[in-house]
Amino acid sequence: MNKKAIYFLGMVLSMVAGSAQAAYALNLHAPVTEIARQIYDLHMLIVYICLGIFVVVFSIMFYSLYKHRKSVGHQAAKFHEHHVLEIVWTIIPALILLAIAFPATKTIFAMKDTTAADMSVKVTGHQWKWEYEYLDKDVKFISNLSTTEDQINNRAEKGENYLLEVDNPMVVPVGKKVRLVLTAEDVIHSWSVPSFGVKQDAIPGFIKETWFRADKPGTYRGQCSELCGKNHGFMPIVVEAVTEDKYNEWIASKQEAAKTANAGADKVWTKEDLIANGKTVYEKNCAVCHQASGAGLPPAFPALTGSKIANAPIFGADGKYLKDGHLDRVLNGVRVMPSWKALLNDVEIASVITYERNALGNSVGDVLQPAQVKSAR
Amino acid sequence: MSTTTATHHDDHAHDSHGHPTGLMRWVKSTNHKDIGTMYLWFSFTMFLFAGALAMLIRLELFQPGLQFVQPETFNQLTTLHGLIMIFGAIMPAFVGFANWQVPLMIGAPDMAFPRLNNMSFWLLIPAAILLLSSFFVPGGAAAGGWTMYPPLSVQGGMSVDMSVFALHILGVSSIVGSINIITTIFNMRAPGMTLMKMPMFVWTWLITAYLLIAAMPVLAGALTMLITDRHFGTHFFNAAGGGDPVLFQHVFWFFGHPEVYIMILPAFGILSTIIPTFARKPLFGYASMVYATAAIAVLSFVVWAHHMFTTGMPVAGQLFFMYSTMLISVPTGVKVFNWLATMWKGSMTFETPMLFAVAVVFLFTIGGFSGLVCAILPVDIQLQDTYYVVAHFHYVLFSGAAMSIMGGVYYWIPKWTGHMYDETLGKWHFWLTTIAFNVTFFPMHFTGLAGMPRRVPDYSQQFAEFNMISSLGAFALGLSQLLFLYVVIKCIRGGAKATNQVWEGAHGLEWTVASPAPFHTFETPPLVK
Numbered sequence: 001m002n003k004k005a006i007y008f009l010g011m012v013l014s015m016v017a018g019s020a021q022a023a024y025a026l027n028l029h030a031p032v033t034e035i036a037r038q039i040y041d042l043h044m045l046i047v048y049i050c051l052g053i054f055v056v057v058f059s060i061m062f063y064s065l066y067k068h069r070k071s072v073g074h075q076a077a078k079f080h081e082h083h084v085l086e087i088v089w090t091i092i093p094a095l096i097l098l099a100i101a102f103p104a105t106k107t108i109f110a111m112k113d114t115t116a117a118d119m120s121v122k123v124t125g126h127q128w129k130w131e132y133e134y135l136d137k138d139v140k141f142i143s144n145l146s147t148t149e150d151q152i153n154n155r156a157e158k159g160e161n162y163l164l165e166v167d168n169p170m171v172v173p174v175g176k177k178v179r180l181v182l183t184a185e186d187v188i189h190s191w192s193v194p195s196f197g198v199k200q201d202a203i204p205g206f207i208k209e210t211w212f213r214a215d216k217p218g219t220y221r222g223q224c225s226e227l228c229g230k231n232h233g234f235m236p237i238v239v240e241a242v243t244e245d246k247y248n249e250w251i252a253s254k255q256e257a258a259k260t261a262n263a264g265a266d267k268v269w270t271k272e273d274l275i276a277n278g279k280t281v282y283e284k285n286c287a288v289c290h291q292a293s294g295a296g297l298p299p300a301f302p303a304l305t306g307s308k309i310a311n312a313p314i315f316g317a318d319g320k321y322l323k324d325g326h327l328d329r330v331l332n333g334v335r336v337m338p339s340w341k342a343l344l345n346d347v348e349i350a351s352v353i354t355y356e357r358n359a360l361g362n363s364v365g366d367v368l369q370p371a372q373v374k375s376a377r
Numbered sequence: 378m379s380t381t382t383a384t385h386h387d388d389h390a391h392d393s394h395g396h397p398t399g400l401m402r403w404v405k406s407t408n409h410k411d412i413g414t415m416y417l418w419f420s421f422t423m424f425l426f427a428g429a430l431a432m433l434i435r436l437e438l439f440q441p442g443l444q445f446v447q448p449e450t451f452n453q454l455t456t457l458h459g460l461i462m463i464f465g466a467i468m469p470a471f472v473g474f475a476n477w478q479v480p481l482m483i484g485a486p487d488m489a490f491p492r493l494n495n496m497s498f499w500l501l502i503p504a505a506i507l508l509l510s511s512f513f514v515p516g517g518a519a520a521g522g523w524t525m526y527p528p529l530s531v532q533g534g535m536s537v538d539m540s541v542f543a544l545h546i547l548g549v550s551s552i553v554g555s556i557n558i559i560t561t562i563f564n565m566r567a568p569g570m571t572l573m574k575m576p577m578f579v580w581t582w583l584i585t586a587y588l589l590i591a592a593m594p595v596l597a598g599a600l601t602m603l604i605t606d607r608h609f610g611t612h613f614f615n616a617a618g619g620g621d622p623v624l625f626q627h628v629f630w631f632f633g634h635p636e637v638y639i640m641i642l643p644a645f646g647i648l649s650t651i652i653p654t655f656a657r658k659p660l661f662g663y664a665s666m667v668y669a670t671a672a673i674a675v676l677s678f679v680v681w682a683h684h685m686f687t688t689g690m691p692v693a694g695q696l697f698f699m700y701s702t703m704l705i706s707v708p709t710g711v712k713v714f715n716w717l718a719t720m721w722k723g724s725m726t727f728e729t730p731m732l733f734a735v736a737v738v739f740l741f742t743i744g745g746f747s748g749l750v751c752a753i754l755p756v757d758i759q760l761q762d763t764y765y766v767v768a769h770f771h772y773v774l775f776s777g778a779a780m781s782i783m784g785g786v787y788y789w790i791p792k793w794t795g796h797m798y799d800e801t802l803g804k805w806h807f808w809l810t811t812i813a814f815n816v817t818f819f820p821m822h823f824t825g826l827a828g829m830p831r832r833v834p835d836y837s838q839q840f841a842e843f844n845m846i847s848s849l850g851a852f853a854l855g856l857s858q859l860l861f862l863y864v865v866i867k868c869i870r871g872g873a874k875a876t877n878q879v880w881e882g883a884h885g886l887e888w889t890v891a892s893p894a895p896f897h898t899f900e901t902p903p904l905v906k
Contacts, residue, residue, distance in 0.1 A: 205616020233833030
């Protein structure tokens with residue numbers, strides 16, 4: 001007890017002393033949009049008002065606790081009503097609330113105004129990754145957590161942006177009003193970047209809107225903020241705000257990369273190349289549920305090793321893919337298994353299916369070509 | 378309510394005229410005191426169990442990285458911690474108090490429907506079995522959060538069905554219990570006890586019972602729709618079939634917000650009983666306390682969507698729910714001011730119940746202020762689903778509801794057992810609980826402001842220090858409750874003999890009967906002047 005108490009006291013003291021350090025972040029993120037700044041100021045206003053009331057009210061209470069004790073011989077008074085006082089302490093808080101409500105209302109109207117946007121990005125939440133689609137730009141990509149399993153399972157040193165880093169960040173130009181349209185594929189997610197003052201649920205089957213305009217170039221990080229299942233804590237959001245030139249370069253490079261990837265769909269791949277490419281795709285997209293070994297997490301996430309679907313034929317006698325066959329399952333999903341049609345390109349789907357059938361303890365031996373996937377779509 | 382004449386004299390001979398003994402005394406009990414005792418023990422058991430789940434949560438969150446439980450198990454722990462604490466610990470504890478105290482406070486011989494009362498209690502047992510055993514079915518316990526939002530909860534395994542069924546049963550129990558309490562209060566008050574002479578605790582329970590009757594069927598409706606979506610092909614919450622996932626949230630929180638007040642109004646009643654006793658001064662502003670309680674109850678039905686500010690409601694909806702939520706702080710403030718005015722110029726002593734009561738006033742107010750911060754919609758956008766919300770609702774539910782329950786137990790246990798509890802140990806329990814509670818939950822305000830989401834099994838390194846502090850506090854908080862268990866058992870087994878009045882400043886009918894309260898009381902109604 002005593003040792004713990006001393007250790008504890010030490011921690012509390014170092015907390016007070018070190019409150020300027022980033023490790024003990026005490027307040028909202030530094031705002032980089034007008035809305036986030038208004039929220040920051042609004043929050044400080046309320047905190048100061050609450051602190052003021054708190055100090056006054058509890059000074060009175062502690063004075064009373066000290067002075068009106070039986071042990072110091074204080075005799076109890078008899079009063080039990082005071083109408084004026086009771087009316088006053090009903091009206092004054094109501095007036096204070098009005099003073100807070102006014103600026104808050106103004107900010108709400110500003111937050112809801114998604115008109116006159118310079119660009120629009122469609123954000124789709126998936127279990128457990130974000131998909132970004134730049135409308136009218138033909139740019140679409142998936143953003144996955146890039147922190148390694150080893151770091152999460154304490155087998156490697158944790159990096160500076162542990163759990164707050166992704167492979168493909170969203171990139172936006174500074175000073176432009178970016179309108180987000182949000183939806184989700186499976187369950188409700190919530191897209192949140194504190195520095196922008198944005199948090200908006202992404203709801204399957206519905207489109208919701210929000211917006212931000214970043215003032216300063218930089219990398220801004222947030223996390224999914226609505227419980228969305230097993231890996232809810234592992235689907236961060238990273239937004240890079242860059243100058244307009246850099247943004248245009250980035251858009252061009254993304255468009256180029258998409259073209260290259262689509263070109264691969266028309267050539268015939270060797271089994272080895274498909275398996276090698278499939279391993280990467282599998283570990284990035286599938287291993288989170290079916291596990292890197294293919295053992296799955298039954299009953300929620302079935303094993304692929306020895307699974308019926310991964311060992312049965314893909315195509316029927318008529319040359320069409322079989323219902324509830326391997327390709328059908330990957331393209332269209334079922335229940336918790338998402339549909340990958342829109343998320344992976346032909347090469348990726350062909351690779352991952354070939355990999356699953358010829359690795360993870362399976363040895364069907366067949367090959368699925370990207371061209372077959374393309375015609376099956 | 379303050380001046381009472383007990384025309385009743387305890388008839389000890391009556392005790393012996395035969396009630397079942399042994400196990401059957403409890404199984405078949407229709408006695409409000411025995412049923413109250415069972416409710417309290419049930420809730421304490423659940424409190425320790427759900428507290429143990431919280432210990433596991435804090436153990437995993439002690440450091441960044443995954444150490445002890447995997448994410449899916451972590452979600453099961455948070456879900457069941459919430460469900461069991463709310464429906465298994467806090468709510469039954471208040472019903473236990475109502476059973477014991479309402480008849481004693483209004484001079485009634487028992488509850489209006491004693492057999493129904495037996496049923497309300499025994500319904501808790503199958504519900505608890507369903508909840509606890511859901512950890513052992515394939516896929517583990519429900520993992521979609523205690524709010525069970527679809528579509529996530531539609532994905533879950535059979536444990537979701539078990540939890541839903543458990544809540545249905547608990548809902549029936551609550552509704553039946555509430556009907557019993559309302560009927561008792563309206564029909565069985567001693568002659569002369571008009572409504573505006575009722576003890577404040579009875580008033581708060583009367584209003585709470587109405588909240589339960591109005592809110593629990595709404596929860597049952599939401600859960601039934603969830604079940605039919607899961608198994609019978611309906612699409613209430615599935616957009617692909619013309620439904621809306623957000624509909625569930627509206628219906629759920631239409632229940633969920635009154636539920637918050639179901640868990641705090643009886644606590645207000647306990648405070649309004651303890652503070653005048655130890656200030657030796659009548660409750661200040663009795664009438665305005667009654668009106669404030671009623672106002673809070675009515676307002677609690679029109680604020681629900683403040684739990685949903687990030688769903689993207691139209692601006693008119695957002696403004697309405699922000700204003701109505703802010704408004705609720707006015708009657709709540711009135712209550713706090715009234716308690717202070719009750720203390721003011723009193724002649725206070727600080728036995729354990731009073732220590733708890735004063736701490737609740739202080740800490741609940743912190744929870745009230747953080748609630749006001751969350752009510753401001755633009756600020757809530759930053760705080761929704763972060764640890765700030767976790768801090769907020771533990772300040773109202775632990776240091777509001779649970780610590781009021783502890784204070785209430787210390788206050789009335791001499792009447793229940795006939796013995797005084799160990800004051801020194803009681804004070805130790807109080808100080809350990811209060812300090813550990815604040816060490817656990819105060820830092821969560823900071824982690825929340827800095828953006829740490831709730832319901833995550835792992836977090837980035839910037840949150841490491843505060844989480845470690847919270848975890849250490851939580852372990853201390855959990856262990857302190859074992860001391861509470863010890864004090865209660867010690868008090869049951871022996872201790873200084875309690876007088877009938879127990880506390881120097883205590884007033885009311887329950888203090889006119891013997892300590893321990895005989896098996897039957899007020900068979901002849903007392904007269905209240």
